[in-house]
């Protein structure tokens with residue numbers, strides 16, 4: 001039994017902590033929002049110091065058999081697809097390593113033919129010497145498959161539920177294995193059982209009412225803090241961005257509400273990491289950096305081979321699994337979504353320094369285990 005079993009009753013009969021979180025999501029005037037932000041900022045400094053942990057996504061493949069309506073990689077989009085080979089991944093990784101990154105997030109769609117567990121294991125092994133921290137954002141797996149990835153050297157997974165509202169979930173995931181709401185919801189616990197020490201969860205804001213989504217996410221956080229207490233837990237709050245397919249978010253969340261959400265999460269769960277990606281614009285990222293965020297990406301590409309042009313020689317185009325022609329002018333795979341903050345890692349680091357924050361590129365080394 002996992003969170004999927006307890007989720008309905010945890011939301012219907014919320015704990016005192018969840019009730020106070022819900023109060024923090026009520027509409028606020030300017031002064032109230034300022035007070036919330038100040039409290040959030042103080043707690044972040046107390047728990048994390050003046051630091052910002054940096055990471056980079058490395059897209060391995062944009063093949064996918066799912067039909068998520070909001071995602072550029074959906075099988076319903078006739079996009080250019082590729083799965084990087086190991087030598088190509090090494091070049092992408094070298095680029096990220098030279099930019100300073102030591103914490104990498106390997107991202108791939110779901111396609112058993114191209115993205116097998118053995119492929120993922122080989123990718124992790126390829127990178128483990130260069131990157132002390134390797135996390136994965138891939139399809140939810142069985143415990144033995146997760147364990148193989150841990151043994152290969154991966155230490156974290158990110159598995160976002162996208163939306164905690166079951167009817168909306170079924171509406172936006174109409175085809176493919178991702179249709180299984182409960183299997184996904186219990187994925188972080190399977191990863192924990194397999195030995196992963198960093199767990200990332202989250203929702204994709206814009207699919208459902210943001211307050212309801214946040215409340216369900218908070219219930220999940222509270223549950224995982226209790227059941228997976230040895231792991232470091234982080235949450236990500238991606239907002240929908242333009243992508244192939246032109247999906248339009250039915251429930252957009254404003255910048256002001258987004259800031260309130262970050263602060264409410266920090267105040268309720270001061271110990272968790274909060275991740276902010278380059279989906280958000282530079283101005284908003286700079287505003288949120290001192291308030292509650294602890295992990296940031298920078299200079300990101302959301303297409304396989306995007307950093308160094310790898311994969312251009314074996315691109316192909318598919319629509320619902322059927323091959324379509326590729327023209328000779330098309331030289332790179334399609335991105336998952338458009339990023340907004342286009343600054344380089346060095347520029348982001350410089351700006352964070354101006355805001356009084358130290359960028360942390362490496363906060364973990366396997367040698368720590370050897371000495372403890």
Ligand code: SF4
Pocket residue numbers: 063064065066067068071072073074075108109110178
């Ligand atoms: S969100 Fe993930 S599973 Fe869904 S289409 Fe995109 S890559 Fe595939």
